[in-house]
Amino acid sequence: MATNRNGPLPMYSAWAILGILFLLSIFFAFRGRMKIAHGPSGKTITRFTLLERGSHWLLASSFIILALSGLNLIFGKTLLLPIIGASAFSGLTIFGKFVHNYVGFAFMIALVLVAVLWIIHNIPNRHDIVWLLRGGGMLGGGHPPAKKFNAGQKIIFWVVIICGASLSMSGWALLNPFTTTMMADTAALSNSILGTEFATNLGPIQEQQLQTLWHSIMAVFMIVVIIAHIYIGSIGMEGALDAMTTGEVDQNWAKEHHSLWVEEVNEAGQANTKAEPAE
């Protein structure tokens, strides 16, 4: 199937990636960096443990390597080959393919770790509705209350987990060609639950073609979402990156963005202090 490299996929992917970069640039140009409204307090509160940060960075670094080596398969021939020449491009792409195949396992391990560590904080609650209605604070002034993760972050979390799992499964099918029937099974499931009329008698070649296409669609969608995530977690918001570097965030940042979480942490701290035996 030519769709992946020569058909509409590269064009839609390019529009999606350039589109999100353009939107974020416009947002940054008008809004600038989101500041801590009351300025840094100088006092910090622990946000993420070493295990949480380690899992996040394993996920992030593996994803970035997979994204770059994967994007090379979609765009490399058009963008890189004319610049670096055929032999360098061939060497780089073969190396990229091996790296992609192995780093996929690091991504899957990190995905499981992140899911287990954070799923409890990403169950939707009523505060998420308020958060979304107020555009995360862009409407109505001030920051809407949130627990450890706000609704925007919960959306990122579930996109990462669900699309990451789907990417992993289609990646598995590509690593083990002609051994899976996931696409045919999904079509059958959809026909029985949703009443669709997808063909279920897929031959092994069609199965692989659909897996390839799905893998690319999921990957590009995730890349677009993650670009927005990286923006907000780095230059977009003052004080956010500290959470994933030192694990400590400024108390004013925490109170502004995650007021209910700060209350929970303080209450737990008081309960612990009370429980400590008097000397």
Ligand code: HEM
């Ligand atoms: C250079 C790249 C990245 C930076 C600077 C970055 C930064 C951050 C920061 C600062 C947080 C914590 C936010 C908070 O305190 O609440 C965070 C959370 C998170 N990150 Fe990243 N990240 C990066 C890449 C990635 C990638 C590639 C993925 C997944 C493929 C990812 C997935 C997550 C998830 C699921 C969370 C928790 C939910 C959320 O805060 O949105 N991150 N990241």
